[in-house]
Amino acid sequence: MFSLASGVYQTYMAPQQVNVLLVGASSVGKTTLLERIKVTQFQKQGVVVVDDDDDDSPFLQELYQAKEAEEEEEEELQMSSSLASSLPTSLPGRIVSRRRVVEPRRDESTTTTTNNNTTPTPRPKGLWVCPSPPKYQNAVTDADEEEEEEEDEDERLLPETTTQTSSLETIDIRNNSTPPPPTKTTTTVSPPSSLPQQQQQQQQQQQQQQQYDLKPNSRMLPFAKIRPTIGMNLGQFKNIYGAKCHIWDVGGRLHNLWERYYEDCDAVLFVYKWEEEDVENRNSSNKNETKKNEDDDDDDRPRPPTRQEQKVLLQTVRQNIPKDVPFLIFLHSWQSPTYERYNSIYRSTEPLLPTLPTQALCVGNAGTGQGVRAAMEWLLPLAKQQQRAPDKLSVEY
Numbered sequence: 583m584f585s586l587a588s589g590v591y592q593t594y595m596a597p598q599q600v601n602v603l604l605v606g607a608s609s610v611g612k613t614t615l616l617e618r619i620k621v622t623q624f625q626k627q628g629v630v631v632v633d634d635d636d637d638d639s640p641f642l643q644e645l646y647q648a649k650e651a652e653e654e655e656e657e658e659l660q661m662s663s664s665l666a667s668s669l670p671t672s673l674p675g676r677i678v679s680r681r682r683v684v685e686p687r688r689d690e691s692t693t694t695t696t697n698n699n700t701t702p703t704p705r706p707k708g709l710w711v712c713p714s715p716p717k718y719q720n721a722v723t724d725a726d727e728e729e730e731e732e733e734d735e736d737e738r739l740l741p742e743t744t745t746q747t748s749s750l751e752t753i754d755i756r757n758n759s760t761p762p763p764p765t766k767t768t769t770t771v772s773p774p775s776s777l778p779q780q781q782q783q784q785q786q787q788q789q790q791q792q793q794y795d796l797k798p799n800s801r802m803l804p805f806a807k808i809r810p811t812i813g814m815n816l817g818q819f820k821n822i823y824g825a826k827c828h829i830w831d832v833g834g835r836l837h838n839l840w841e842r843y844y845e846d847c848d849a850v851l852f853v854y855k856w857e858e859e860d861v862e863n864r865n866s867s868n869k870n871e872t873k874k875n876e877d878d879d880d881d882d883r884p885r886p887p888t889r890q891e892q893k894v895l896l897q898t899v900r901q902n903i904p905k906d907v908p909f910l911i912f913l914h915s916w917q918s919p920t921y922e923r924y925n926s927i928y929r930s931t932e933p934l935l936p937t938l939p940t941q942a943l944c945v946g947n948a949g950t951g952q953g954v955r956a957a958m959e960w961l962l963p964l965a966k967q968q969q970r971a972p973d974k975l976s977v978e979y
């Protein structure tokens with residue numbers, strides 16, 4: 583009888599569970615992103631579903647307006663560099679996705695070109711640069727949001743001076759043949775004293791920057807407490823966009839074990855660290871200094887990955903994930919991505935741009951939370967939808 587009742591509950595009433603695989607090269611900020619997600623305020627229910635055919639939907643009108651405004655600002659920027667200071671310094675997040683495809687209206691693109699003898703920024707054909715709705719632009723202050731796991735909450739509210747160590751549940755996957763549920767827990771957190779003081783101060787300053795979509799009374803784990811992942815960190819969330827969500831943050835150095843998760847995941851969040859200058863150039867031009875920094879640093883992190891290394895990893899994961907599984911690339915920019923830099927980011931990352939409706943690209947910053955909510959808002963509802971009707975979006979354009 584009990585099993586019958588539980589079966590009925592599981593089938594009709596229990597929230598859908600979505601397993602998200604969080605991968606990317608070593609030290610690109612995956613665990614930091616997971617920590618940020620823990621303190622981000624999400625909605626419990628699904629979000630507005632964008633109907634691409636409905637030109638009159640308020641969401642699309644908002645997009646058109648945002649695009650017009652953006653192009654006007656681009657023109658002004660080109661005309662006078664002094665105007666740059668009046669632009670917003672940062673945006674909460676943008677998503678490029680084949681799913682929200684709207685061809686630009688002809689009249690819009692022509693107005694931009696005629697007035698100024700300047701060519702508008704080329705956009706990849708059929709792609710939309712989608713800004714987050716304005717309601718996300720300020721940190722959310724709703725007080726009625728229930729918390730997730732109680733234990734998570736306790737950890738976040740610990741005072742900064744606490745000596746308590748573990749806040750990340752890490753699972754050693756090297757000898758396990760299957761992913762969760764967790765079988766072994768180890769600690770990845772160590773006291774911040776192992777980092778040089780100057781570095782700690784810099785990281786603290788970084789974290790004191792504006793925070794986006796932070797849950798009331800929450801504070802993110804300091805960077806200094808985030809250690810390299812040897813195994814897998816499991817993030818469990820009771821309700822994000824109406825789904826029970828498990829996030830599997832698998833360490834970058836164990837990338838040959840990622841494949842164990844491919845079959846069981848419902849969505850992939852690939853973190854790609856974006857920097858103006860490729861690490862490869864920086865390393866070769868400044869080898870001595872890098873060596874010195876490595877010696878100073880007690881952290882046992884490998885050197886940051888080059889663009890090429892990240893692309894190879896990305897390609898490998900993409901090839902092995904079924905096309906109907908939502909795949910979001912989180913372009914992690916450690917400097918808060920500013921308004922003016924978005925276009926250069928998109929241009930220099932063309933190979934990362936989505937080719938399927940189930941793929942998207944989002945620029946963000948795990949340190950400040952910029953873009954994090956937008957990313958999850960795209961990923962989770964789509965993963966839920968795909969679980970129900972897997973073939974709906976898997977057709978190639």
Ligand SMILES: Nc1nc2c(ncn2[C@@H]2O[C@H](COP(=O)(O)OP(=O)(O)OP(=O)(O)O)[C@@H](O)[C@H]2O)c(=O)[nH]1
Nearest residue numbers: 608609610611612613614805810811833834916949
């Ligand atoms: N300034 C800044 N530093 C960051 C940010 N995200 C991560 N970091 C730093 O980068 C370090 C590495 O980040 P992790 O989140 O551990 O990277 P990871 O991808 O999980 O690395 P592995 O576990 O080795 O695969 C952190 O300890 C932070 O010091 C960010 O948004 N801004």
Ligand SMILES: [Mg+2]
Nearest residue numbers: 612613810811
């Ligand atoms: Mg990690």
